[in-house]
Amino acid sequence: MRARLNPLFPILVLMGIGFIGIIAQERAFTPPDAVTRKFAIGETRFLPGDQQKAFSETRSFSPKSEAEGIDWLANHDEPGQTFEQFLSARRNLVQPPRTKLYVQPIGEFSDKEKAVLEQVKAFAKIFFQMPVEMRPVIDPAKHQITSRKNPGSGNTQFLSTDILTLLRDELPADGYSILAITMTDLYPEESWNFVFGQASIQERVGVFSFARYGEAGDPKYLQRCLKVFTHETGHMFGVRHCIHFQCLMNGSNSLSETDSAPLHLCPVCLRKLHSAKAFEPRKRYQQMKTFFEKHELADDAKWTAGRLKELAK
Ligand SMILES: [Zn+2]
Ligand SMILES: [Zn+2]
Structure with a gap:
C-alpha cells in the first residue's frame, strides 16, 4: 500500500536517487529458485495454449541475479509480487x-x-x-x-x-x-x-x-x-518491482543498473500486463522486433526474434 499512499515512493521505484543517500547496510537478497519463479507465474493450465506458452519460463529469460554494492536489491527490502498478489492488489x-x-x-x-x-x-x-x-x-x-x-x-x-x-x-x-x-x-x-x-x-x-x-x-x-x-x-498498472527474473520491472539504483536490465518483461510481469490489458503475445513481439530493428537496438531485436521462435513452436 505504501506505493499508493506515499507519492515519493515511485521516485525510489524509478531509479537514480537511491544512491545519493540510501546506502545503508547491505541487505541479503537470495535469488528465487525455479519453484518460486513458477509459483510467481501462477497456474496457467486453464489458459489458451498461446498464453500458456507466453507465460512460461524459457531460455529467453534469466533468473534474477545476485545483488551487491549499490544494486537496488542490496539496498531495498523488496517482497516481490506474484501474479496472484497482483490480481488482489489495489491498482x-x-x-x-x-x-x-x-x-x-x-x-x-x-x-x-x-x-x-x-x-x-x-x-x-x-x-x-x-x-x-x-x-x-x-x-x-x-x-x-x-x-x-x-x-x-x-x-x-x-x-x-x-x-x-x-x-x-x-x-x-x-x-x-x-x-x-x-x-x-x-x-x-x-x-x-x-x-x-x-x-x-x-x-x-x-x-x-x-x-x-x-x-x-x-x-x-x-x-x-x-x-x-x-x-x-x-x-x-500496479506491477511492483520484479525480483524473480532479469526484467524491465527490476528496481534500479543507478544508470548502469538500468542499462543492465532488459527492455522486456519476464513471464510473471508479462502475465500481469496481459491481465490488465489483453493482447496477442506474438503480434506484440512482432511489432517490438520491427521497432527495434528500425532504431538500431540490435540486442533487443535479437531477443525478440528468439521469443517469436519459441512461441511459433
Ligand atoms: Zn520502479
Ligand atoms: Zn518481471
Missing part, C-alpha cells in the same frame, strides 16, 4: 473512460529530442497495445513551476512536485495516465541534488527528465528513455 484498472496513455512534453526540445519523444510514444503504443497520444508542449514559463540553478553545475532545474501538481489538472477525462517528459533537470526538494523523475501512481501522473541519459540520436539514449517510460507506466 488502476484499464477501463472506460480511462483507456489512453498521454505523453506530455514540457519545455524546449531539439529536433533530435523531438524525434525521441515520438519514438517513446510509438514504442509505448506497441508495448502496452493501447492508444498513446502526444499532448501539445507546455511552456513552463506560463505556469507556476519553481526553478533554480543547481548549486554545483549552475544548470537550470525544475521542482518536480510543481510539475506533478500541474499534471493533475491536465489529465484528460480519457487518460489512463499522463507522463511528462522534460529535457530540463529536476529536483524534488531544496536539499536534493537532482532526481531522474517522480510519479504519483494514485494520481496517474509522473514527470521524467531525459537530461542525464546522454545524447539524443544514440541508440543507448533511446533505450534508456524507452525503459523509464515503460517501467513507470508498468507501475501505474
Whole structure:
C-alpha cells in the first residue's frame, strides 16, 4: 500500500536517487529458485495454449541475479509480487473512460529530442497495445513551476512536485495516465541534488527528465528513455518491482543498473500486463522486433526474434 499512499515512493521505484543517500547496510537478497519463479507465474493450465506458452519460463529469460554494492536489491527490502498478489492488489484498472496513455512534453526540445519523444510514444503504443497520444508542449514559463540553478553545475532545474501538481489538472477525462517528459533537470526538494523523475501512481501522473541519459540520436539514449517510460507506466498498472527474473520491472539504483536490465518483461510481469490489458503475445513481439530493428537496438531485436521462435513452436 505504501506505493499508493506515499507519492515519493515511485521516485525510489524509478531509479537514480537511491544512491545519493540510501546506502545503508547491505541487505541479503537470495535469488528465487525455479519453484518460486513458477509459483510467481501462477497456474496457467486453464489458459489458451498461446498464453500458456507466453507465460512460461524459457531460455529467453534469466533468473534474477545476485545483488551487491549499490544494486537496488542490496539496498531495498523488496517482497516481490506474484501474479496472484497482483490480481488482489489495489491498482488502476484499464477501463472506460480511462483507456489512453498521454505523453506530455514540457519545455524546449531539439529536433533530435523531438524525434525521441515520438519514438517513446510509438514504442509505448506497441508495448502496452493501447492508444498513446502526444499532448501539445507546455511552456513552463506560463505556469507556476519553481526553478533554480543547481548549486554545483549552475544548470537550470525544475521542482518536480510543481510539475506533478500541474499534471493533475491536465489529465484528460480519457487518460489512463499522463507522463511528462522534460529535457530540463529536476529536483524534488531544496536539499536534493537532482532526481531522474517522480510519479504519483494514485494520481496517474509522473514527470521524467531525459537530461542525464546522454545524447539524443544514440541508440543507448533511446533505450534508456524507452525503459523509464515503460517501467513507470508498468507501475501505474500496479506491477511492483520484479525480483524473480532479469526484467524491465527490476528496481534500479543507478544508470548502469538500468542499462543492465532488459527492455522486456519476464513471464510473471508479462502475465500481469496481459491481465490488465489483453493482447496477442506474438503480434506484440512482432511489432517490438520491427521497432527495434528500425532504431538500431540490435540486442533487443535479437531477443525478440528468439521469443517469436519459441512461441511459433
Ligand atoms: Zn520502479
Ligand atoms: Zn518481471
